[in-house]
Amino acid sequence: MKIDITSILYEEGKSIDIDKELDFSDIEFDGVKLSTPVRLVGKLFNIGGCIEFNSNASFEISYLCDRCLSESTKILSFDISERFKKTLDLADDQNPDIICFSGNEIDISEVLINNIFMNIPSKLLCCEECKGLCPVCGKNLNEGECNCDTRTSDPRFDVLDNFFK
Ligand SMILES: [Zn+2]
Numbered sequence: 421m422k423i424d425i426t427s428i429l430y431e432e433g434k435s436i437d438i439d440k441e442l443d444f445s446d447i448e449f450d451g452v453k454l455s456t457p458v459r460l461v462g463k464l465f466n467i468g469g470c471i472e473f474n475s476n477a478s479f480e481i482s483y484l485c486d487r488c489l490s491e492s493t494k495i496l497s498f499d500i501s502e503r504f505k506k507t508l509d510l511a512d513d514q515n516p517d518i519i520c521f522s523g524n525e526i527d528i529s530e531v532l533i534n535n536i537f538m539n540i541p542s543k544l545l546c547c548e549e550c551k552g553l554c555p556v557c558g559k560n561l562n563e564g565e566c567n568c569d570t571r572t573s574d575p576r577f578d579v580l581d582n583f584f585k
């Protein structure tokens with residue numbers, strides 16, 4: 421998505437408020453999908469010869485729990501801070517922390533997608549206490565116990581077993 425920054429480009433100290441919703445529902449982030457648009461609230465700010473982009477991004481993701489594979493959702497919210505600089509020759513600027521642009525528009529889509537990738541947790545569970553699946557029968561143990569014996573050779577349990585025989 422491109423933002424026209426003509427009104428702040430040549431005047432240090434000027435800013436543009438951003439309050440937008442962006443749809444990334446067609447992109448898959450390593451098996452994770454965005455189930456709501458990304459709400460972006462922040463500012464573009466002309467400072468020190470650069471355009472600073474500071475914003476909060478919030479949205480809901482949908483995914484399969486890493487342990488029990490059930491469909492789950494979670495709200496993510498994080499801050500983005502990036503710096504853009506206008507250059508005539510895009511190959512000119514070698515500073516990797518500054519994103520170059522030409523013309524009077526800044527494209528924030530790529531920056532946003534990179535930040536979403538960085539902020540999606542690598543381990544996603546349906547809940548902290550997820551019990552996962554039984555390794556024997558595959559039952560979702562959050563829905564109840566199964567009758568499989570998964571504690572085969574623990575002597576502490578043998579004592580109890582003998583007691584009940
Ligand atoms: Zn789970």
Ligand SMILES: [Zn+2]
Pocket residue numbers: 554555556557558559566567568
């Ligand atoms: Zn089982």
